[in-house]
Amino acid sequence: MKSKASDKIATFIICFLSGFVILLLASLIIYILYNGRGFINPNFLFSNPKIGESGGGIGPELYNSFCLLILSLIITVPFGIGAGIYLAEYAKEGMFLNTIRLCIETMASLPSIVVGLFGFLIFVKLTHLSYTLLAGAIAVSILNLPSLTRVCENSIRAASKGVKEASLGLGATKWQTIQKIVLPSALPQIITGIILSAGRIFGEAAAMLYTSGMSSPNLNLSASITSKASPFNVLRPAESLAVHIWKLKAEGTVPDATKIANDSSAVLVVMVLLFNVLSRFIGAKIYKRYTGER
Amino acid sequence: MKNNGLLRKLKTEYIGGAYSLICGILIIVLTLAVIVFIASQGMRTFTVDKYSIIKFLTSTNWAPGASKPQFGALIFIIGSTLVSIGAVILSTPVSIAIAIFINFISPKMGEKVFKPALELFVGIPSVVYGWTGFVVLLPFIKKSFGGIGLSLLAAIIVLSIMILPTIASISTDSIKVIPKEYMEASYGLGATRWQTIYKVILPAAKGGILTGIILGLARAFGEALAVQMLIGNSIKLPKSLIDTTSTITSVITMDMGGTVDNSPWNDALWSLALLLLVMSFAFIIIIKLISARGEKR
Numbered sequence: 001m002k003s004k005a006s007d008k009i010a011t012f013i014i015c016f017l018s019g020f021v022i023l024l025l026a027s028l029i030i031y032i033l034y035n036g037r038g039f040i041n042p043n044f045l046f047s048n049p050k051i052g053e054s055g056g057g058i059g060p061e062l063y064n065s066f067c068l069l070i071l072s073l074i075i076t077v078p079f080g081i082g083a084g085i086y087l088a089e090y091a092k093e094g095m096f097l098n099t100i101r102l103c104i105e106t107m108a109s110l111p112s113i114v115v116g117l118f119g120f121l122i123f124v125k126l127t128h129l130s131y132t133l134l135a136g137a138i139a140v141s142i143l144n145l146p147s148l149t150r151v152c153e154n155s156i157r158a159a160s161k162g163v164k165e166a167s168l169g170l171g172a173t174k175w176q177t178i179q180k181i182v183l184p185s186a187l188p189q190i191i192t193g194i195i196l197s198a199g200r201i202f203g204e205a206a207a208m209l210y211t212s213g214m215s216s217p218n219l220n221l222s223a224s225i226t227s228k229a230s231p232f233n234v235l236r237p238a239e240s241l242a243v244h245i246w247k248l249k250a251e252g253t254v255p256d257a258t259k260i261a262n263d264s265s266a267v268l269v270v271m272v273l274l275f276n277v278l279s280r281f282i283g284a285k286i287y288k289r290y291t292g293e294r
Numbered sequence: 295m296k297n298n299g300l301l302r303k304l305k306t307e308y309i310g311g312a313y314s315l316i317c318g319i320l321i322i323v324l325t326l327a328v329i330v331f332i333a334s335q336g337m338r339t340f341t342v343d344k345y346s347i348i349k350f351l352t353s354t355n356w357a358p359g360a361s362k363p364q365f366g367a368l369i370f371i372i373g374s375t376l377v378s379i380g381a382v383i384l385s386t387p388v389s390i391a392i393a394i395f396i397n398f399i400s401p402k403m404g405e406k407v408f409k410p411a412l413e414l415f416v417g418i419p420s421v422v423y424g425w426t427g428f429v430v431l432l433p434f435i436k437k438s439f440g441g442i443g444l445s446l447l448a449a450i451i452v453l454s455i456m457i458l459p460t461i462a463s464i465s466t467d468s469i470k471v472i473p474k475e476y477m478e479a480s481y482g483l484g485a486t487r488w489q490t491i492y493k494v495i496l497p498a499a500k501g502g503i504l505t506g507i508i509l510g511l512a513r514a515f516g517e518a519l520a521v522q523m524l525i526g527n528s529i530k531l532p533k534s535l536i537d538t539t540s541t542i543t544s545v546i547t548m549d550m551g552g553t554v555d556n557s558p559w560n561d562a563l564w565s566l567a568l569l570l571l572v573m574s575f576a577f578i579i580i581i582k583l584i585s586a587r588g589e590k591r
Contacts, residue, residue, distance in 0.1 A: 007486035015399065017391035018408070021458065025411050028418075028455075032426055082317030090314055100318050102578075103325035109509070109574045110328065111516020113543050117550070117567050118328045121335060125555065142324060149321065173303070175310030196413070203419025206518040206543075210550060245421045246519050249428060262429070265422045272417040276410070 029269060036266025044263060048218045049244075054256035058264055060216040063231065064133065064238040068212060069201050071137035071234065076144050077194060083145075084152025084190075085178055089160065108146035115143045116207035124211060133238035136212025140201050151193030152186075159186035188286035195279035199272045205242035213237040214247050241268060329571065336568025338561040339365060345558070350565060356529050358549075358559035365562040367542070367569070369531055374541040376446060376532070377521060378514035381453035382461075386507055389458055393465035393503075394491055404466075412459040420456065424520035427452040432524070441536035444526035450535075452520055457510035464509060468502020469495060501588035505581050512577040516570060518543035542566050 038044065047057030083100075091097040119139030124131060160182040167177040216239040220229040228236040239247070245264050248257045340347045345365050353366025392412075396404030431451060432443030439447070472495060480490040496503070526538025527548055546563050553560040 003486050003489060007488040010488035010491070011399065014391045014394050017388050018395040018399075021388060021392060022407060022411055024455070025415060028426065029414070031430070032422065035429070079317050079320060082314045083321055085310075086314035086318040090311060091318065100321055103322050105578055106325050106575070107321070107328070109512050109516075109578055111518065111543065111570050111574060113516065113518040113546060114332060114567055114570050114574075115328070117546070117564070118331055120550075121331050122327075142328070145321065145324070173307040175307045179310060196417075199417045203417070203422065205419065205421045206547070209519075209547065214551075242419050242421045245425055246523070249425060249523055258429070261425055265425050268419050268422050272414070272419070276414060276417060280410075 029273075032262075032269045033266050036262040036264070036269075038259060039263035039266045039270075044260075045267070049216075049260075050254060054254060054259075056254055056256075056260065058241060058244060058260065058267070060219050061239055061241045061244040061264075062267065063219065064212070064216060065202055065241040067133055067231075067234075067238060068137050068140060068208070068240055069198055071133065072140040072144065072201055073194065073198065075137060075141040076148055076197075079141075080145055080148035081152050081183075081190065083149040084156050085183075087149070087153040088156040089174065089178055089182075104146045104149060107142070108150075110143070112143055112204060112206040113209075115139055116210050118142070119207065120210035129235060131211065131213025131215070131237040132235045133212055134234040136208045136238060136240070137234075139207045139211040140204055143204065143207050144197050144201060148193060148197055151197075152190055155186040155189030155193070156182055158189070159183075188283050191286065192279045192283035195275050195282065199275035202271050202275070203242050203268050205240065205246055208240050208243050209246070212240060212243070214239050214243055216244075332564070332568055332571050335561070335564040336571075337565075338556070339558070339565040343558040343561055345562070350562075354531065358553075358562060363558050365558070365565070367562070367566060369529060370540050370542045370545050370566065371569070372531060373446075373525070373539040374515055374543065376539075377449050377453060377525070377541055378511050380446070380450035380535075381457055381514045382507055382511050384450060384454035385458050385461055385510060389461035389506070389510075390465055390496070390503065392458075392462045393469050394495075396466050397469045398487065398491065398495075412463055415455070415459040420517060420520045421523075423452050423456055424523035427520065427524050435536060439536045442526070442538070444524060444538050445536040446525065446532045446539055447535040448524040449521045449541075452524055453514045453517060456517065456520065457513050460513055461503075461506040461510040464506030465499065465503045468499045468506070471502075472498045501584050504584050508577055508581050508584070512574055515573055515577075516543065518547050522547045542570055546570075 044057045045062060046059045048059055049061070050056030087097070087100065091100070116139050119135050119142070123129070123135035123138060129135070156178075160178075163181050163185065164177055167181045168174070172180070215237050217228045217236060219231045220227075227233065230236070241264055245261050245268075248254075248261045248264075254260065339345045339350065350365055350367055351371070352368055353364070354368045355364040355366040356369055357364040392408060396408050427448055431448050435441065435445060435448055436443035439445075476494050476498060477490055480494045485493070521541055522544035525541060525544055527540050527544050528538040529540055529545075530538075532539040546566055549559070550563050553563065
């Protein structure tokens, strides 16, 4: 009977621990959202931060986070898909492939602060441009490239299994097959992967501290594109929302720093939730379209 | 005609193939660039400033601003090690429990609840973890254990939550690929579920779980902002779990912006960054060794 009893006890402990984790996550998210419920306020979301007095907003920071996200996706996606195609379709077993795989593993395990410092060295120090949006976007792209490459490789591999030979048999070249047959059917998974990585980019801070910087000039739509106040200038310092939270904690120059950090955390969590839901929704939708279900 | 065919082939095949090859090469170039640039900057402490590499690694005397600056980084090395090992010790049992739950107790709940939950855990930004730890955990630690709240313990707890999804999802996958026959044989011999898990499944999945643990360790070791917000950043060895200390990442985060380019202090920070890089290589090598051993068996 002893073994039966220990079986019961072990099952109980495992269920307890697993339940505890789910509970922890749920309470964490509810707490962050509740504690930062003040974020649902257009005045907070879109107005400029204030210096030395309370009531400031996070408008430029939020905008910068979106800019960084979009810019870095523009950089990463073509390279990620290209490298994914190469690994899944063109590469032959051997030294070169092993080297690429090792490099992807190495890149994936780089601490984000190291990537940030690399970006600082190349795009801030060597170019003498100081902190720029572009530098931040490139640093985050480097951080994100390995995981996106893996997602692309896996989904292309899975998608090409059934259809590739048919297409090649009809006389299409390898690239035509990839472009017209394999890529479209791999797309749902790729898009899901991109959106999930978008959440990660949006919340990244360590890689941006010393690349896109810790300051954000107030933006002015009518400023010329070379001015640091122009929202379309990619060569302006652009503190992201996540960096803003860190700076509020580290420096706290406004009296309501705690409230702003709470509310900004809630905004970040909402964005992460949104990206998660979106990736599931879009993935399922495109999958249905391709498989012909209604 | 022949020319025309070449042109068409160029359009339909070569350009695409070449493009994908370039992307593959780019990954290699980028990785090498990161290594070369960080290394060349990080070696300056030893080549230009002539500070002894052995002293850098083994001395606890960190006095970068003194008239005769000292760059003993042992405090940070020990700090990073303690924090990441502590996080792994807290996180591993829970992660394995989750992996077992998902595979054996309720695969349906695993798919519907745990997978999305783990994805969310990964998705929450590290500053948000750091900030929430700062607001919630610090007062709690201060009240229950004394001290000022900022502590090794706070950093360990928050990091353990951050690396949980890494360890849990890799353990789950490595348990999933164990052949069904193992279990059936064990059940057939009259073993209970727990006996089967404990004596058959966990030993068989050992390599995968170990890989997960190392990846978690690597993530904890390299995490910067959440740790920096919680650990107190005092330049001394911690006397207890509720004492403050510094890590490699936290001192880089704190000081990098305030030092003059190419000054010995600045160089020492780059050397710390190089150390982080070397550590992440070490973790990869360990993982490779584990998987090589797994294949041999």
